[in-house]
Amino acid sequence: MKLQWNSLASYNKRTPLSHTGWLDGSIRTDMPVPSKISFNLLTALLLFIAFRPARAQEKTGINFAASSWEQVLHTAKREGKAIFLYASTPGCRYCRQMEKEVFPMAAVSDFYNTRFVSFQINMEDKGEGEALAKKYGITSFPSYLYFDQEAELLHQSGAGKSAEEFIEDGKNALNPEKALFTLKKRYDTGERSPSFLLQYSQALGFYRQADSPEEKVVEEYLATQTPPQLESEENLNFIFSRYLAFHSPATQYLLQNQQKFSPLFKEEEVKRRAERIITRTAQAAGSENNLVLLKDVQQAAAANFKEAERLAALTMIYFYAGQQDWHRYAKETLAYSKSKAVNDWRTLYETGMYLNAFAKEKETLKMGVQIMKKVLKLHRDPENLSLYAQLLHATGKNQSAYKAAKAAVEAANATGEDARQAQALLTELKQTLKK
Numbered sequence: 001m002k003l004q005w006n007s008l009a010s011y012n013k014r015t016p017l018s019h020t021g022w023l024d025g026s027i028r029t030d031m032p033v034p035s036k037i038s039f040n041l042l043t044a045l046l047l048f049i050a051f052r053p054a055r056a057q058e059k060t061g062i063n064f065a066a067s068s069w070e071q072v073l074h075t076a077k078r079e080g081k082a083i084f085l086y087a088s089t090p091g092c093r094y095c096r097q098m099e100k101e102v103f104p105m106a107a108v109s110d111f112y113n114t115r116f117v118s119f120q121i122n123m124e125d126k127g128e129g130e131a132l133a134k135k136y137g138i139t140s141f142p143s144y145l146y147f148d149q150e151a152e153l154l155h156q157s158g159a160g161k162s163a164e165e166f167i168e169d170g171k172n173a174l175n176p177e178k179a180l181f182t183l184k185k186r187y188d189t190g191e192r193s194p195s196f197l198l199q200y201s202q203a204l205g206f207y208r209q210a211d212s213p214e215e216k217v218v219e220e221y222l223a224t225q226t227p228p229q230l231e232s233e234e235n236l237n238f239i240f241s242r243y244l245a246f247h248s249p250a251t252q253y254l255l256q257n258q259q260k261f262s263p264l265f266k267e268e269e270v271k272r273r274a275e276r277i278i279t280r281t282a283q284a285a286g287s288e289n290n291l292v293l294l295k296d297v298q299q300a301a302a303a304n305f306k307e308a309e310r311l312a313a314l315t316m317i318y319f320y321a322g323q324q325d326w327h328r329y330a331k332e333t334l335a336y337s338k339s340k341a342v343n344d345w346r347t348l349y350e351t352g353m354y355l356n357a358f359a360k361e362k363e364t365l366k367m368g369v370q371i372m373k374k375v376l377k378l379h380r381d382p383e384n385l386s387l388y389a390q391l392l393h394a395t396g397k398n399q400s401a402y403k404a405a406k407a408a409v410e411a412a413n414a415t416g417e418d419a420r421q422a423q424a425l426l427t428e429l430k431q432t433l434k435k
Helices: 069-079 093-102 106-115 128-135 163-173 180-188 194-206 214-223 233-240 249-256 267-288 291-304 308-323 326-339 345-358 362-378 382-394 398-415 420-434
Strands: 082-088 116-122 143-147 153-158
Touching: 069 082, 069 116, 082 128, 082 163, 093 163, 106 116, 106 163, 116 128, 143 163, 153 163, 153 180, 153 194, 180 194, 194 214, 194 233, 214 249, 233 249, 249 267, 249 291, 267 291, 267 308, 291 308, 308 326, 308 345, 326 345, 326 362, 345 362, 345 382, 362 382, 382 398, 382 420, 398 420
Parallel strands: 082 116
Antiparallel strands: 082 143, 143 153
């Protein structure tokens, strides 16, 4: 089971998780990413308080067992502990973030080490990790699975989290009133009170399985609420946090009532959230060649946004991205850059990444160069200069590519950013120009 990241945007720290990855900070595993692009992974220095008690200073993080899954099961029984299974991949940015910033924290390690026998798997190791991922249907990373001493699933969660949220996951796993699979049993036996449906649907938020009943449970919960109740702070927060299918009641309510969310969230945040619904659905329509869904998205964009023309343009950009029609994708983005992009350099940059990665035709790549020129006018930085240089090189404009790569290296050195990618391209271009 070879796992791959869903979108270039989903792991580039400069582009928001938006159109194809899970928006909650986990990564889907169903779209190829080229090896020719390398990105700086988000890293963080771990700061420890100088005068902690000696016992706290001895903590180095969660104690992941360096044995086998079978041995972990034996240890859990012997020690009377539950089991925590952490599923990751080497290239997962959010996994590295958790490992560097959250797992080493004293509060986290104290909580997990005293209550769980912990085990980490690499979902791509072609061995036990991949086998366990397949057995438990793990399709996103990072994923956190919690078992009792008999290896029965109690709870499942995932995504990048704060220490408090991660500890809360562990507490929920040990609480029969909040553990996902306990709630599932109650649901399967017919429990349908509004409070229960709300709690169960919240627990399902990180359950990334094809058979997840999340959409159905959310719909059932919302059906129990009157129009005034839907406008409560609790329900508005709940709806805003759901990432469901385009036609789901929660998604449609958000699109059609954006102004009701502004008191709780910044206007720009609501706008971005609603736009992401349009763009990710348009991309899905392209991937499936679903023209009916495309029409529905176009109608929603026209009916629910002040900047309807800009949303119409974004709809077609992401539709062609989903179809992997790189020429039309480039053409739509170039047109968008000239009239509707305003300050939206990230959408343009994302197109530049995809074209550099996948486009083969020189005319398509030339449009990528023009798009990146617009990006540099809006946001000139080392990464944008480097991508511009790569596209120039791909179109045979090596002298111009050399100048752009040199500028990227100089800019990176001036700001202390990683210049390795631009430097490698600069070295390659030097050799090319000598010939």
